[in-house]
Amino acid sequence: MYLSSKSYKSSLLKYLTRxxxxxxxxxxxxxxxxxxxxxxxxxxxxxxxxxxxxxxxQLLIFALPIIGLIxxxxxxxxxxxxxxxxxxxxxxxxxxxDIYRHLQELSLGxxxxxxxxxxxxxxxxxxxxxxxxxxxxxxxxTSALFTLGVALYFMVSINPYVTLYAVLPLSLVYVFVxxxxxxxxxxxxxxxxxxxxxxxxxxxxxSGLKVVRALNASQILWNRFKNSNDRLLGLNVRLAWLxxxxxxxxxxxxxxxxxxxxxxxxxxxxxxxxxxxxLVSLSMYAGIITWPFIMLGFFTVDYMYAITAAKRVFxxxxxxxxxxESSNAVPITVERxxxxxxxxxxxxxxxxxxxxxVSFKVKPGEVVAIVGPAGSGKSTLVQLIPRFYDPQxxxxxIDGVDxxxxxxxxxxxxxxxxxxxxxxxxxxxxxxxxxxxxxxGLEEVEKAARIAMLHDFIxxxxxxxxxxxxxxxxxxxxxxxxxxxxxxxxLIDPKIIILDDSMSSVDAETEKAIYxxxxxxxRGKTVILITQRPSTMKLADRIIVxxxxxxxxxxRHEELIAKNGVYARLYGMLSTEAxxxxxx
Numbered sequence: 001m002y003l004s005s006k007s008y009k010s011s012l013l014k015y016l017t018r019x020x021x022x023x024x025x026x027x028x029x030x031x032x033x034x035x036x037x038x039x040x041x042x043x044x045x046x047x048x049x050x051x052x053x054x055x056x057x058q059l060l061i062f063a064l065p066i067i068g069l070i071x072x073x074x075x076x077x078x079x080x081x082x083x084x085x086x087x088x089x090x091x092x093x094x095x096x097x098d099i100y101r102h103l104q105e106l107s108l109g110x111x112x113x114x115x116x117x118x119x120x121x122x123x124x125x126x127x128x129x130x131x132x133x134x135x136x137x138x139x140x141x142t143s144a145l146f147t148l149g150v151a152l153y154f155m156v157s158i159n160p161y162v163t164l165y166a167v168l169p170l171s172l173v174y175v176f177v178x179x180x181x182x183x184x185x186x187x188x189x190x191x192x193x194x195x196x197x198x199x200x201x202x203x204x205x206x207s208g209l210k211v212v213r214a215l216n217a218s219q220i221l222w223n224r225f226k227n228s229n230d231r232l233l234g235l236n237v238r239l240a241w242l243x244x245x246x247x248x249x250x251x252x253x254x255x256x257x258x259x260x261x262x263x264x265x266x267x268x269x270x271x272x273x274x275x276x277x278x279l280v281s282l283s284m285y286a287g288i289i290t291w292p293f294i295m296l297g298f299f300t301v302d303y304m305y306a307i308t309a310a311k312r313v314f315x316x317x318x319x320x321x322x323x324x325e326s327s328n329a330v331p332i333t334v335e336r337x338x339x340x341x342x343x344x345x346x347x348x349x350x351x352x353x354x355x356x357x358v359s360f361k362v363k364p365g366e367v368v369a370i371v372g373p374a375g376s377g378k379s380t381l382v383q384l385i386p387r388f389y390d391p392q393x394x395x396x397x398i399d400g401v402d403x404x405x406x407x408x409x410x411x412x413x414x415x416x417x418x419x420x421x422x423x424x425x426x427x428x429x430x431x432x433x434x435x436x437x438x439x440x441g442l443e444e445v446e447k448a449a450r451i452a453m454l455h456d457f458i459x460x461x462x463x464x465x466x467x468x469x470x471x472x473x474x475x476x477x478x479x480x481x482x483x484x485x486x487x488x489x490x491l492i493d494p495k496i497i498i499l500d501d502s503m504s505s506v507d508a509e510t511e512k513a514i515y516x517x518x519x520x521x522x523r524g525k526t527v528i529l530i531t532q533r534p535s536t537m538k539l540a541d542r543i544i545v546x547x548x549x550x551x552x553x554x555x556r557h558e559e560l561i562a563k564n565g566v567y568a569r570l571y572g573m574l575s576t577e578a579x580x581x582x583x584x
């Protein structure tokens with residue numbers, strides 16, 4: 001993924017313009033606060049001169065307003081910080097919303113290629129880095145720049161000679177900060193990448209804990225995590241050493257500037273070229289401009305960090321979905337449920353064909369089983385129907401309409417898919433079943449659970465349908481998770497149903513009962529089955545046999561057995577395996 005510097009900076013600017021009011025308010029408040037702060041040294045210098053001249057009236061005139069100015073500056077800086085945080089958190093809010101929506105829109109092919117941990121890191125910590133930088137920029141940086149300009153103006157007006165000597169040491173701060181930024185940026189970029197890898201390892205072990213323990217792979221995963229974490233530690237330590245070798249010099253130069261003011265200015269006071277009050281004002285202004293120089297140094301470094309983080313965020317947002325909805329797409333209402341594939345060719349990587357010229361038609365209300373050896377392209381084929389992927393060549397039509405010309409939401413609402421790999425949300429059983437139809441009442445949910453042969457199990461639970469399930473449904477067995485997913489599909493009542501080996505964890509007797517209940521409930525609707533169960537194959541109206549990405553046979557069970565071809569061999573092998581399982 002690559003994104004030009006100009007591109008992601010302009011993208012960030014668009015987010016800032018959405019929050020223009022707090023941005024302008026923060027700048028205005030910061031400027032007013034700086035004005036209040038710049039008046040105090042001027043008044044203090046005059047107050048000192050009045051004190052030395054024993055002019056009590058003048059002393060009160062210059063000294064008393066200082067208290068009010070300090071209070072006003074504090075109040076203005078407070079509100080400037082509040083508005084800048086409102087701005088930065090608002091931008092972070094918009095970025096998180098947009099990246100979440102964008103991740104939902106990206107095609108499944110994208111998720112086959114990227115690391116989940118990297119996505120999590122970019123959607124969370126990288127956005128936080130950008131947010132913190134914006135908060136600093138609109139309050140701290142604005143105030144620092146304005147303070148530096150005004151303070152230098154007052155210093156030059158008092159004595160340009162002393163001002164020059166005061167600024168020279170501070171100007172070297174920029175040299176040290178630039179050196180730090182140049183060395184720190186590649187380390188920071190690498191640390192962000194490694195942080196994503198560490199996050200990925202944590203996600204990996206928490207999501208697949210049962211598999212990890214079953215394979216006794218804890219030590220292997222620990223070693224992988226430790227290596228990545230050691231690498232992250234090393235990078236962060238190197239960054240810490242860079243900071244440690246830079247900022248003490250900044251502090252030294254700040255102290256040197258103050259010393260120079262008193263050394264040079266003191267000599268001018270002795271010669272009568274400068275008053276004591278003016279020396280006090282100069283020293284106060286010198287102290288004030290130390291902070292803007294340091295702030296500019298921090299800003300330079302944080303800018304490097306924020307640009308790196310922003311680039312990683314906008315790289316994700318700039319990715320175009322492989323499956324796009326056309327500009328003139330129209331909603332589709334499936335009336336008959338006819339599904340047709342015409343000369344469909346598909347490849348995941350653009351080089352190796354997974355499907356090769358697949359053509360067949362599923363009639364309205366027909367139950368069709370798609371069977372074939374492992375890796376023959378069965379699951380890939382059914383993922384093209386709801387446009388999870390688009391074929392490189394060929395057409396997919398529903399009721400004679402090319403699916404590429406219809407709105408994705410309207411298409412997918414009318415296709416119910418139950419995959420072998422079921423995702424269960426960390427919520428109650430009722431909410432998991434009603435996920436596609438959240439307004440469904442308990443009676444509807446129970447009916448769907450009965451059809452999926454899950455109601456009796458749920459009824460035995462202490463909290464029934466309100467029983468919470470763990471992350472990814474760890475409290476349910478594989479068969480229970482599959483039946484819950486079937487209940488979801490039953491509840492939304494789609495026009496076309498695709499069962500992608502969705503009862504592989506259910507025993508043969510339960511599978512038959514579920515299948516009979518589904519066919520009764522979905523009578524007259526189109527059902528596409530992908531199965532490795534011989535008993536289920538026989539129940540289909542028609543069987544389509546896929547081998548090496550192509551349709552090699554098609555017909556009823558008895559017809560295909562009589563041909564003694566690919567299906568007969570596959571059926572015989574699967575029947576033998578099923579019998580062996582029953583014997584065990």
